[in-house]
Amino acid sequence: DAFTRVRVTDDDTRLNLSYPAAAGTVTGTIEAAPAYYGVDFNAYPPGKDAPALLQDLFDNTPLAYLGYYFQTAGGHPDDSWAGKIQDLLGQGWALLPIYVGRQQGSHSPISSSEATARTQGTDDGRDAVSKAKQQKLPAHARIFLDIEATLTSGRNAAPDQSTIAYIEAWLSAVNGDGSYAAALYDTNASWQQHGQAEYDAPVLRSMMNSKPVTWVSWGLGAPPTGISTHNWPLDNNSDPCAVAVREYSKTKQWQFASFAQIWQYAVGYNPSSMVITTDTGANIPVSDIAHGIDLNAALSPDPGESRPANSRPKATRRPQVSKVAASPAAVKAGSAVNITVSIDRQAPAPNGTLILLRTDATCLAVPTSVRVAAGETTATATAQAIYGTSGKAVISCRTLYQLNTPPATVTVSVSAG
Numbered sequence: 001d002a003f004t005r006v007r008v009t010d011d012d013t014r015l016n017l018s019y020p021a022a023a024g025t026v027t028g029t030i031e032a033a034p035a036y037y038g039v040d041f042n043a044y045p046p047g048k049d050a051p052a053l054l055q056d057l058f059d060n061t062p063l064a065y066l067g068y069y070f071q072t073a074g075g076h077p078d079d080s081w082a083g084k085i086q087d088l089l090g091q092g093w094a095l096l097p098i099y100v101g102r103q104q105g106s107h108s109p110i111s112s113s114e115a116t117a118r119t120q121g122t123d124d125g126r127d128a129v130s131k132a133k134q135q136k137l138p139a140h141a142r143i144f145l146d147i148e149a150t151l152t153s154g155r156n157a158a159p160d161q162s163t164i165a166y167i168e169a170w171l172s173a174v175n176g177d178g179s180y181a182a183a184l185y186d187t188n189a190s191w192q193q194h195g196q197a198e199y200d201a202p203v204l205r206s207m208m209n210s211k212p213v214t215w216v217s218w219g220l221g222a223p224p225t226g227i228s229t230h231n232w233p234l235d236n237n238s239d240p241c242a243v244a245v246r247e248y249s250k251t252k253q254w255q256f257a258s259f260a261q262i263w264q265y266a267v268g269y270n271p272s273s274m275v276i277t278t279d280t281g282a283n284i285p286v287s288d289i290a291h292g293i294d295l296n297a298a299l300s301p302d303p304g305e306s307r308p309a310n311s312r313p314k315a316t317r318r319p320q321v322s323k324v325a326a327s328p329a330a331v332k333a334g335s336a337v338n339i340t341v342s343i344d345r346q347a348p349a350p351n352g353t354l355i356l357l358r359t360d361a362t363c364l365a366v367p368t369s370v371r372v373a374a375g376e377t378t379a380t381a382t383a384q385a386i387y388g389t390s391g392k393a394v395i396s397c398r399t400l401y402q403l404n405t406p407p408a409t410v411t412v413s414v415s416a417g
Helices: 050-059 085-091 114-134 161-177 200-207 245-250
Strands: 013-018 027-032 036-040 063-069 094-100 142-147 181-186 190-193 196-199 214-217 262-269 275-277 283-285 293-298 321-327 330-332 336-343 353-359 369-372 378-385 391-399 408-415
Touching: 036 094, 050 063, 050 085, 063 085, 063 293, 085 094, 094 114, 114 142, 114 161, 142 161, 161 181, 161 200, 181 200, 196 200, 200 214, 321 391, 321 408, 336 353, 336 369, 336 391, 336 408, 353 378, 369 378, 378 408
Parallel strands: 036 063, 063 094, 094 142, 142 181, 181 214, 214 262, 330 408
Antiparallel strands: 013 027, 036 293, 190 196, 262 293, 275 283, 321 336, 336 378, 353 369, 353 391, 391 408
């Protein structure tokens, strides 16, 4: 009986499947990922279940990093993320710390005076460093200045020199403190110039003296040619796909901002139909976490460089089966057998670890799965030797993520008399 449910083994591996003409035949290769997935949304999830929901999101999807918003006067008054950095890092998340700065032509505008704009940028950069230290952001992590759009008379237009002065001063203030690295996020909104579409991100980069690590969105309007959320592969749970069917996700589609290190390929995505299937078998609606989310791809599973050296990223958080034992190992038909599965570390909270069990023989009926409870390292299932049969049954066990190593096995002998 073949395993029918698979997940990506770690942060940087994809299982690429192909379907030859022969019916029922599926072949696949395990190879390096073309990109690493992450998510951001404006507010920390409401309610007492928020930590468990975010742990579910980390454990049961290929998402590796999470946006983290500081409260700012420039455009993000919400303070719901404050004080949660250590908890999120403890769950395994890498973080993208976001500081929403002043904006060109918005309600909290960058001054039209370059000198004043430079002072604003310096003050806001120092504020970003102060907030990061207060909230215990790990040293040398990146902090992203969020520039939403460049506006003139309420319409998007080219960045002006005051905006450049503000951004450069903010970057310089953050970098100058020495505690963190300054980076830039831009929605890459577009405008028409000489009959052609121009985009914020490449223009900002060409105008700036520094060339910071950049996180680029395609903006709130139509994406550039060749990019569509409908083209991004989704799995059966409508999660961003960890299994790249027909090697789809090996093709990068971000040439419009090829200088960037992080790309936002879905803005304000409504996850009303998206669910997370957990190791308890429960389906958690993503809308319980946020009603609008942004989906990202990056060159690294930790693009904010926020994980401490001793952190446990996704690949090392996921247990694997280390041993399986049968008691008794030889039984008569009709008898029960206890199958005890051991994993190589404690099963993570809140849902524990699901173990898949299979056998290669018909003389022994084996449950399809058993779950190791959170904090435990073993679980026991009961198999049943079938009346009127005899033979040897090899039982194999693995976790959902255990694809690179062979399953653990144990053999049970069944005698008819």
